[in-house]
Structures are given as C-alpha cells and as structure tokens.
Amino acid sequence: MTRTVLATASAALAQQVYDATRGDLAALPLGPLPQETSALLAATGGEPLDVVVLDAAGAAEHALALAAHLGQECPTIAVVLVSDEWADLARTALTNGVLDIVRPDASVPELELALGRARHVAQLRAHAALTGAPGNDAASNRGRVISVASPKGGVGKTTVSTNLAVGLAKAAPQSVVLVDLDIQFGDVAHALNLTPEYTLVDAVRPAGHDAMVLKTYLTLHETGLYVICGAENPAEADGINAEDVANLLELLAAEFRYVVVDTAPGMSEHTLVAMDHTNDLVMVTSMDVPGVRGLRKELDTLTDLGMFTDARHIVINFADPSRGLSAADVRGTLGTDVDLLLPLSKAVPVSVNQGVPLLQSGGRGPVTKQLRRLVDRFTSSPVAETRTGPRRSWVGAR
Numbered sequence: 545m546t547r548t549v550l551a552t553a554s555a556a557l558a559q560q561v562y563d564a565t566r567g568d569l570a571a572l573p574l575g576p577l578p579q580e581t582s583a584l585l586a587a588t589g590g591e592p593l594d595v596v597v598l599d600a601a602g603a604a605e606h607a608l609a610l611a612a613h614l615g616q617e618c619p620t621i622a623v624v625l626v627s628d629e630w631a632d633l634a635r636t637a638l639t640n641g642v643l644d645i646v647r648p649d650a651s652v653p654e655l656e657l658a659l660g661r662a663r664h665v666a667q668l669r670a671h672a673a674l675t676g677a678p679g680n681d682a683a684s685n686r687g688r689v690i691s692v693a694s695p696k697g698g699v700g701k702t703t704v705s706t707n708l709a710v711g712l713a714k715a716a717p718q719s720v721v722l723v724d725l726d727i728q729f730g731d732v733a734h735a736l737n738l739t740p741e742y743t744l745v746d747a748v749r750p751a752g753h754d755a756m757v758l759k760t761y762l763t764l765h766e767t768g769l770y771v772i773c774g775a776e777n778p779a780e781a782d783g784i785n786a787e788d789v790a791n792l793l794e795l796l797a798a799e800f801r802y803v804v805v806d807t808a809p810g811m812s813e814h815t816l817v818a819m820d821h822t823n824d825l826v827m828v829t830s831m832d833v834p835g836v837r838g839l840r841k842e843l844d845t846l847t848d849l850g851m852f853t854d855a856r857h858i859v860i861n862f863a864d865p866s867r868g869l870s871a872a873d874v875r876g877t878l879g880t881d882v883d884l885l886l887p888l889s890k891a892v893p894v895s896v897n898q899g900v901p902l903l904q905s906g907g908r909g910p911v912t913k914q915l916r917r918l919v920d921r922f923t924s925s926p927v928a929e930t931r932t933g934p935r936r937s938w939v940g941a942r
C-alpha cells in the first residue's frame with residue numbers, strides 16, 4: 545500500500561524519490577505544488593498517508609503553508625521538504641510542522657534514510673493517536689522488560705539479546721525469558737542451538753493467554769533461561785498481531801523477573817507495541833557513519849517523543865580502530881555517551897555458529913567483558929519507574 549506522496553516539477557527528483565521508495569510512491573503530475581492539501585491527500589486514492597514530500601524550489605512559502613495545513617488536518621503525516629535553502633528555512637520549517645529538509649541533489653541512500661525515518665515517525669504518531677500516551681506500568685511485582693532494537697538489520701541485536709538473556713539467567717536462573725519478536729526471520733533458536741517444540745505462534749494462541757498454559761510453550765535452555773523461539777517460517781507468523789504481542793509481554797512480565805525481547809530491524813508494528821510494554825530499550829548499531837547517523841535520528845525521535853529518556857542503553861557494535869571512526873567521533877555524532885562499545889571479533893560469529901553465546905561459554909575476551917558489563921547494568925540498577933509515552937503533537941522534531 546503506497547503511503548508516500550511526492551509533489552515536484554523536477555523529473556530528476558521524481559526519479560530519485562522513486563528509486564529511494566523502490567517505486568512505492570504516489571507522485572503528482574510533474575508541475576508546481578498544488579494550491580490545496582486536498583490534491584496531496586487524494587493522491588493515494590483515499591488510503592491513509594504516512595509521508596508527503598514537497599519540492600520547495602521557488603515556492604518555499606507556499607510549501608511551508610501546505611505543510612502547516614497538513615499538520616492541522618492530518619497530524620500523523622510526516623512532511624519532508626526538498627530545498628537547498630536549509631539554513632534559511634530550518635527554523636520556520638520546524639514551526640510549520642516539517643519533519644526534515646533534504647537537498648534537491650540528495651543521493652538515493654540519503655533519501656532512503658530521510659524517508660524511512662519520516663515513515664517511522666508517522667507510524668509512531670499514528671500508533672500514539674490510536675493507543676493514547678501509554679503510562680508506565682511500574683507495578684512493584686512486574687518484571688523488567690528489556691527490548692533490543694535497531695534502525696538497521698545485521699548490527700548485532702540477536703547477539704546482544706541472546707547474551708544478555710543468558711547472562712541474566714546465570715544471575716537469576718529460571719527467572720528470565722527471552723522472546724524472539726523478529727516475527728518473520730527470528731534466529732534466536734539457532735543462536736542458542738535450540739530445537740523448539742513450540743514457537744511464538746503457539747504462545748500467542750488464545751489458549752496461551754493464560755500464564756500456566758503459556759509456560760508449557762516455553763523452551764528451556766541449558767543455562768536456565770526460558771525462550772519463546774520465532775515461528776518456523778514467515779507465513780506462520782502472519783497471524784500474530786499487536787494485541788497478541790502486548791498480551792504476551794504482560795503475561796511474561798507478571799511471571800518473570802526479566803523479559804528480554806529481540807526484535808526485527810526498524811520499527812515494525814510489533815516492535816512499537818513491544819516498546820509500549822518495555823522498561824529499558826537497548827539500541828544497537830554498527831560503528832560506521834550510516835549506522836551511527838541512523839541511530840542519532842532514532843534517538844532524536846525517541847527524545848522528541850519523550851520515550852525512554854532515562855532507560856536507554858546505547859551499544860555500538862563492530863568497533864574497530866582501523867575503520868577510521870573513534871569512540872569520540874561516535875559520541876560527537878550521537879550527541880550523547882555510548883554505554884557499550886563491542887569490538888569486532890571473530891569470537892562472535894564462531895559462538896553464533898556453534899549456538900553457544902559468549903556469556904554461556906565464559907572466557908575473558910573483550911566482547912565477553914563488554915557483554916558482562918551490559919548484564920550488570922540491569923542487575924545493579926533500579927527499574928525505570930516512569931516512562932513518558934509518545935506525545936500526540938510533534939513539536940521541534942529534527
């Protein structure tokens with residue numbers, strides 16, 4: 545379903561945006577910006593819209609007015625302006641509800657990043673509008689839910705979540721459950737060398753909505769960790785909806801001291817709902833410029849939404865001095881401290897291939913040491929008592 549609309553007179557820009565969205569785009573006929581927002585809103589044939597891209601070339605004021613009207617009429621839509629007058633426009637653009645400004649000569653990857661973030665913001669807004677701003681369920685006996693997420697794939701989420709869960713289970717046997725919420729392509733079972741009898745699909749079935757029954761669907765790992773493994777194939781997972789995930793996490797949090805959640809890359813509906821039920825968010829990214837920049841945007845989004853202000857843990861993976869990026873560079877780009885720097889190490893793929901997490905096999909390697917530090921963050925710190933949910937309005941977004 546197309547949820548991005550473009551208005552531009554430039555064929556070159558239209559092509560770039562087309563490529564960046566892989567053709568999933570409703571473009572108005574090439575020409576000046578429409579007079580009214582109705583032309584933009586109608587472009588998807590009445591389907592809800594996530595992102596509107598407005599080419600402000602020669603019509604900055606009109607583009608800003610359209611953005612402001614869109615903000616009033618459909619506050620969940622994220623507006624991205626295309627302009628080379630960034631410095632002049634930035635302040636006015638933000639107060640007019642523009643989420644981002646990209647240059648007319650932005651590359652396809654740059655556009656992909658900007659539009660991906662815009663889509664993500666629109667989805668967060670829509671989610672917040674549907675569910676209201678969730679408060680924190682800090683009931684004293686509720687377990688601590690820790691979700692591991694990242695804007696991009698292949699950056700080490702599963703490595704971090706399986707090690708964190710095993711490390712916590714060593715400290716608190718039988719009190720930790722790991723949930724593979726990478727609904728379609730989860731590989732927690734593989735990383736832990738488990739052959740589960742039941743999977744997430746069974747755990748969220750109606751009969752599973754009872755703590756006792758649910759326990760029978762868990763797979764016990766040799767470290768004393770309970771695991772809900774991902775579905776065997778992507779098609780099987782299709783029926784799992786956001787409510788299933790919410791129910792499951794609450795049941796688990798009522799039963800376990802720690803619930804660790806591995807997620808799919810990006811902010812899927814399942815990850816968003818998991819975040820609503822999460823106390824601590826572990827954000828993982830790779831130590832390279834696109835990865836760190838992507839994380840910065842993600843953190844800005846969370847900050848703007850007031851989420852996990854005191855309960856986010858930043859892990860930079862694949863740290864390698866020879867790659868020309870220092871910890872100080874990363875800190876500078878992120879605008880905040882990094883909590884954990886995981887070095888690039890052959891020991892990691894070896895452990896994944898063997899299905900034995902580093903914190904299970906022990907050892908003193910540098911990655912193992914850092915992973916232990918991550919575990920300590922949770923065993924030695926209090927649960928975040930409050931978490932402010934998403935705001936309904938988006939002001940000052942970067």
Ligand SMILES: Nc1ncnc2c1ncn2[C@@H]1O[C@H](COP(=O)(O)OP(=O)(O)OP(=O)(O)O)[C@@H](O)[C@H]1O
Pocket residue numbers: 694696697698699700701702703704726807808809861862863886887888889890892893894896911
């Ligand atoms: N510090 C590291 N050094 C070397 N290899 C690593 C490191 N961390 C992770 N890897 C390797 O990178 C690959 C991706 O890791 P992992 O599966 O944990 O990422 P992911 O974020 O869960 O990926 P996906 O988004 O596909 O779920 C794996 O092969 C893993 O062994």
Ligand SMILES: [Mg+2]
Pocket residue numbers: 701702703726731806807
């Ligand atoms: Mg993974």
